[in-house]
Amino acid sequence: MSPMRVPRVSAELLKPVARYPLTKRLADHVHQLGRQKAAPLVGSGHVVSPSLCGMLKLKFADDTLAFLGPSLKRHQGCQILDFYPGPGLWSSKVHEYLKPKSHILIEPDQEAFLPFLQPLLDQPGSKYELCKLEQRKAFVTGSTGLVESWTPAKNSNEEDPSKNDDLLVLATVTRQQLKGIGVDFKTGYFNLGTNYFLYNYFQCLISQKGIHSSGRVRLLVWMTQQERLEYVAKSTRGMNPRSVSASAACDIQEIVGHGKDEKASAGYAIDTIKGMKGAPSLDLRGAIKVDEMTPSHKLALPANRRTHVQKQIIDGDRDVQTMTSELDELAGLERDAAHDKIAKKKDKPWTKKGEGVTQSPEWLRLIELRGKVEQILALPRYRRVNDKGRAAAALELEIIELEKEFVGLEEGSDQKVDVSRRMEDLRKLFTQKKELMQHGEHAIQQDIVNDQVALNVENPPMAWDNRRHEPLECEADEFWPRKQLALLDFDPATDPSNGIMIAKPLVQAIMRSDQETITQALESILPGGSDLIEQCPSITDPRQGGRLNPSDLRTRMMTVKMFSELAKAWEGWPFKVSDQMLRRQKSGMGMSNQDISLFE
Numbered sequence: 001m002s003p004m005r006v007p008r009v010s011a012e013l014l015k016p017v018a019r020y021p022l023t024k025r026l027a028d029h030v031h032q033l034g035r036q037k038a039a040p041l042v043g044s045g046h047v048v049s050p051s052l053c054g055m056l057k058l059k060f061a062d063d064t065l066a067f068l069g070p071s072l073k074r075h076q077g078c079q080i081l082d083f084y085p086g087p088g089l090w091s092s093k094v095h096e097y098l099k100p101k102s103h104i105l106i107e108p109d110q111e112a113f114l115p116f117l118q119p120l121l122d123q124p125g126s127k128y129e130l131c132k133l134e135q136r137k138a139f140v141t142g143s144t145g146l147v148e149s150w151t152p153a154k155n156s157n158e159e160d161p162s163k164n165d166d167l168l169v170l171a172t173v174t175r176q177q178l179k180g181i182g183v184d185f186k187t188g189y190f191n192l193g194t195n196y197f198l199y200n201y202f203q204c205l206i207s208q209k210g211i212h213s214s215g216r217v218r219l220l221v222w223m224t225q226q227e228r229l230e231y232v233a234k235s236t237r238g239m240n241p242r243s244v245s246a247s248a249a250c251d252i253q254e255i256v257g258h259g260k261d262e263k264a265s266a267g268y269a270i271d272t273i274k275g276m277k278g279a280p281s282l283d284l285r286g287a288i289k290v291d292e293m294t295p296s297h298k299l300a301l302p303a304n305r306r307t308h309v310q311k312q313i314i315d316g317d318r319d320v321q322t323m324t325s326e327l328d329e330l331a332g333l334e335r336d337a338a339h340d341k342i343a344k345k346k347d348k349p350w351t352k353k354g355e356g357v358t359q360s361p362e363w364l365r366l367i368e369l370r371g372k373v374e375q376i377l378a379l380p381r382y383r384r385v386n387d388k389g390r391a392a393a394a395l396e397l398e399i400i401e402l403e404k405e406f407v408g409l410e411e412g413s414d415q416k417v418d419v420s421r422r423m424e425d426l427r428k429l430f431t432q433k434k435e436l437m438q439h440g441e442h443a444i445q446q447d448i449v450n451d452q453v454a455l456n457v458e459n460p461p462m463a464w465d466n467r468r469h470e471p472l473e474c475e476a477d478e479f480w481p482r483k484q485l486a487l488l489d490f491d492p493a494t495d496p497s498n499g500i501m502i503a504k505p506l507v508q509a510i511m512r513s514d515q516e517t518i519t520q521a522l523e524s525i526l527p528g529g530s531d532l533i534e535q536c537p538s539i540t541d542p543r544q545g546g547r548l549n550p551s552d553l554r555t556r557m558m559t560v561k562m563f564s565e566l567a568k569a570w571e572g573w574p575f576k577v578s579d580q581m582l583r584r585q586k587s588g589m590g591m592s593n594q595d596i597s598l599f600e
Contacts, residue, residue: 045174049478164215216492257471389444
């Protein structure tokens with residue numbers, strides 16, 4: 001067997017942090033083990049900050065509710081499956097809070113981490129059990145698996161029998177993918193990739209086998225900041241089949257995160273940042289929406305755990321009502337600018353060269369409000385969006401609002417005729433604006449519209465827009481080796497919309513391009529594929545995020561409900577193609593004439 005590949009980690013990232021004694025013990029242990037045996041240590045990332053773990057018990061100022069505690073109380077006295085606990089700090093804090101009847105530590109790298117886990121195992125009356133290496137291929141296989149021997153046969157959740165609250169899964173899947181280690185919930189084959197780990201979690205959720213055999217099981221998982229964007233996309237540009245399927249199956253909440261995206265600090269362009277919406281005003285509207293649900297001033301948050309917006313609300317620099325009013329004013333000015341009602345320059349007589357030109361008061365106010373939004377969110381200047389893109393987006397959003405009004409009016413009424421005429425005039429102006437735009441400006445316009453629609457629908461397609469609170473801020477040195485990690489909470493939904501997951505190749509084929517419309521995507525899969533839209537009423541309902549003309553609905557505007565309807569229609573369609581052909585669509589190979597002839 002070839003030796004394990006040793007991850008390349010900067011010595012700077014391995015330096016101990018004085019205020020976290022655990023980092024000194026970990027660094028010393030690396031030197032004792034040597035470079036080869038210490039590979040699992042230096043290639044991973046684990047919580048070393050007791051104060052960060054302590055956020056589990058965070059109290060509200062005016063009552064006894066806790067930040068994460070209320071939802072975890074239903075698991076008190078449960079049984080815990082803990083994958084890759086590492087040094088065990090996070091595991092021990094959850095253990096203290098829940099007081100489980102058993103806590104199985106599944107750690108393949110025992111030589112690296114046993115010195116840190118042994119004190120937990122040696123506690124008087126310890127409920128911890130370390131999963132031996134030979135057990136790792138059997139713990140979910142069924143008749144002889146470890147899970148069957150202690151997972152309760154009857155569900156403990158009386159309100160929702162589909163959930164098993166007597167079992168909780170913890171995981172820290174932050175290690176570099178090293179050959180020979182990991183976990184497959186079905187076979188027990190070990191592989192530490194985050195996506196691979198969660199893929200198996202969801203596969204068992206669909207089949208209701210393995211850990212989900214007695215009911216759907218909740219998962220709390222640490223992963224890297226960048227990987228979390230694959231599941232909690234913060235803009236429609238970052239949406240992918242994985243995030244859509246995960247959002248359909250689970251209520252996903254980001255418990256711990258970081259306010260700034262790593263790529264943002266590196267100076268990436270707006271259209272390449274998955275962690276930011278198309279326009280800064282949409283980021284702020286989302287933050288206000290969350291604050292109205294969970295008021296910041298009621299949270300007893302330490303200053304270092306608050307987001308930039310929360311700090312300003314709590315410190316009294318900003319208030320939600322004023323920010324909402326200014327956002328509405330900004331939206332109105334953006335709309336006026338799109339209709340060419342705001343002049344950038346004030347009309348004045350001819351002036352001598354060098355005297356300068358005075359800008360109009362309306363334009364200055366528009367610039368002022370844009371700057372305020374960026375200041376509140378602490379955004380870099382390059383986040384400013386092109387004016388042509390803003391104008392086209394404002395017009396398309398106005399058309400969408402008219403479409404919502406149109407479907408609610410009585411057929412044949414004068415008011416409906418008037419709205420139809422106004423929509424037609426707006427579409428002509430929108431077309432003229434688009435003809436003046438370049439490719440990059442088209443992308444900006446689409447991002448703004450997609451994100452605006454996604455934020456306002458009843459059931460937003462992105463988990464980020466469904467958040468009930470802002471994630472707690474964290475710092476890189478609270479983890480060892482130093483890196484940015486995030487804690488995600490996957491709580492299985494009552495209706496997991498398994499149809500989406502079963503038809504995942506279809507979702508992948510539809511989302512292969514972020515600028516295609518649903519009509520284009522279905523027709524590219526197979527001529528006549530757009531006929532399926534007739535069986536998906538939400539796609540043509542503007543009140544549910546759809547468009548009157550499905551040719552105007554981009555795939556990144558699709559909601560979970562739309563995908564569910566489409567998956568159901570696809571399964572019953574006599575002309576559907578195989579999953580293999582759908583995967584060829586995703587890869588861009590397309591279908592040959594011979595493939596198409598099979599359906600003629």
